[in-house]
């Protein structure tokens with residue numbers, strides 16, 4: 001018999017049971033559901049809404065169910081629809097009449113909001129931990145390669161020299177913001193909705209703060225209708241997840257590009273690569289590609305739930321049950337991607353000589369040649385034009401700036417002197433970019449030091 005079967009004269013059709021029941025995915029909320037129920041029952045007992053003995057019997061029953069689920073002794077049923085009613089039915093089955101008192105002053109609407117918030121809080125904590133491990137790894141690599149000169153790109157065309165360390169620290173900053181975004185989102189997830197009932201609160205003298213306190217929530221929801229109708233805490237999480245995936249995807253794209261024979265800046269470890277069933281020579285960066293690919297499904301989860309929510313009248317609607325698969329899938333995807341990405345990064349082999357070789361082609365020190373003329377009193381716009389002509393001359397004669405004789409330089413401007421060679425040496429070009437936030441090894445060392453301090457505080 002259904003827990004809500006009283007006003008019905010017929011059974012739900014089997015097809016409808018299968019269609020609307022969520023147990024095949026929301027069983028994942030069993031622990032949150034049971035802990036939430038224990039807190040609720042304890043509060044009902046303390047407030048004299050049920051007797052302390054009844055509360056105790058309910059809590060003991062729930063604890064036993066938790067243990068049995070964890071040890072694989074429970075099978076859930078679709079006729080009980082969702083995790084909330086599965087557990088309540090089990091409780092009644094096991095402890096009898098008194099089990100029927102658990103749902104006093106509660107609705108599945110505030111119950112599911114509670115469970116989902118508890119789950120999201122935990123997921124955010126776990127994802128932050130994975131991001132912190134990635135940040136550690138980035139700092140290790142950035143420190144190791146802070147003097148490794150490579151071309152920096154704009155439009156994927158060689159632009160100015162940077163170092164691999166500086167490039168990696170750019171990602172450190174992106175993931176730092178991701179962590180901060182999650183922490184900020186957490187403030188709005190960390191709100192306890194129980195006591196909102198179906199939508200209009202309840203007439204019982206609940207102690208909502210006590211429930212929040214037992215479950216480790218910082219505050220309670222301020223409006224009963226909002227509390228059961230709100231899923232923006234899930235949407236905020238999904239937005240954060242989408243941005244994390246976007247960052248991972250860009251990073252993967254670069255690693256894929258850098259592992260091509262054309263770039264050959266890095267090589268993925270064998271343990272993070274795969275082969276081809278037909279082409280014997282192949283070593284493919286599948287892991288990076290798959291992470292890039294999985295970004296799509298996390299975006300999809302965000303857009304799916306935004307779309308589900310957009311036309312819903314207040315308060316709860318069954319449409320909202322669709323939040324969970326999107327949430328669970330995003331959590332699983334982000335967690336596995338972060339974990340495998342960190343391992344992949346830890347094992348890459350860096351070909352510093354090839355980075356340097358590519359940095360010496362493509363005139364990435366042309367800006368420095370122009371800046372050199374500026375120090376000799378040439379206005380920047382004229383200096384830009386002179387060096388532009390120089391570059392054209394080099395292209396026509398198959399040379400790079402370092403290879404021109406002083407006589408050749410002086411055909412373009414008599415301000416060029418012997419010290420031009422120093423000014424355009426790649427090492428100097430990088431080390432002179434020494435402002436805070438710049439690529440010079442000193443500046444990167446400082447950035448790493450600041451980053452370490454920040455990491456320690458997390």
Ligand code: ARG
Nearest residue numbers: 022082108109112318320321
């Ligand atoms: N399984 C439902 C969900 O995930 C629980 C809430 C159901 N409430 C209701 N009034 N049907 O949203």
